Amino acid sequence: MFRSKAEQKVADAGFDPARLPPGQYLTEKWPVLHAGNVPETDLATWDFKVVGEVENPVTLGWDELKALPASEVTIDIHCVTRWSRFDTGFRGVSWATLAELVKPKPSGRFVVAHAEQGFTANVPIAALEDEQSLIAYEADGEPLTPEHGWPLRLVIPSRYFWKSAKWLRGLELVPSDQPGFWERYGYHNDADYWKEERYEF
Ligand SMILES: Nc1nc2c(c(=O)[nH]1)N[C@H]1C(S)=C(S)[C@@H](COP(=O)(O)O)O[C@H]1N2
Ligand SMILES: [Mo]
Numbered sequence: 174m175f176r177s178k179a180e181q182k183v184a185d186a187g188f189d190p191a192r193l194p195p196g197q198y199l200t201e202k203w204p205v206l207h208a209g210n211v212p213e214t215d216l217a218t219w220d221f222k223v224v225g226e227v228e229n230p231v232t233l234g235w236d237e238l239k240a241l242p243a244s245e246v247t248i249d250i251h252c253v254t255r256w257s258r259f260d261t262g263f264r265g266v267s268w269a270t271l272a273e274l275v276k277p278k279p280s281g282r283f284v285v286a287h288a289e290q291g292f293t294a295n296v297p298i299a300a301l302e303d304e305q306s307l308i309a310y311e312a313d314g315e316p317l318t319p320e321h322g323w324p325l326r327l328v329i330p331s332r333y334f335w336k337s338a339k340w341l342r343g344l345e346l347v348p349s350d351q352p353g354f355w356e357r358y359g360y361h362n363d364a365d366y367w368k369e370e371r372y373e374f
Contacts, residue, residue: 194367198256200257223275228277263307359372359373
């Protein structure tokens with residue numbers, strides 16, 4: 174069977190090459206990528222909101238968030254800059270758990286993730302409902318490091334990793350799609366890595 178060099182490297186590392194989306198290569202490291210600076214966070218004043226098209230908007234403090242039932246996922250990260258990292262474990266709160274609290278309205282068809290410093294990312298609600306998606310505070314068994322989004326980040330494994338907003342402060346359900354920070358900058362709105370939806374033009 175013909176394999177690209179990138180696929181061969183995946184096989185050599187002991188993984189199924191079929192896990193590597195087109196145009197990606199495997200990295201063992203976990204690169205750090207973002208616009209702007211790593212924000213400073215004071216957990217005493219920090220909060221996390223779920224608002225918009227929901228019956229019961231909530232604002233959770235750090236302790237309240239941590240008191241919710243936790244979930245764990247192990248997922249592959251695919252960055253639009255072409256590195257992929259396999260089997261990163263995340264722990265946090267699932268959308269299903271938050272949805273029980275906020276009771277989404279049927280009109281909440283899209284989600285805007287709001288992060289520190291005005292960063293936003295948009296996904297259809299189905300991407301958040303995916304059982305592998307998570308509102309995460311731990312990676313690989315440790316609290317997130319500041320550069321990877323501590324205290325809280327979104328993890329949307331079905332899309333290129335720019336959708337996974339670091340330093341997450343809220344989720345807003347909206348009736349119609351609203352392009353986020355990188356999407357307005359020319360990145361593809363849908364960001365499906367199997368279709369190589371990297372850039373809009
Ligand atoms: N708040 C915020 N989150 C962000 C970004 C950003 O600029 N700001 N960049 C995104 C991009 S482009 C990528 S590839 C991933 C990188 O996550 P990592 O640094 O943990 O690898 O974060 C995403 N989340
Ligand atoms: Mo990225």
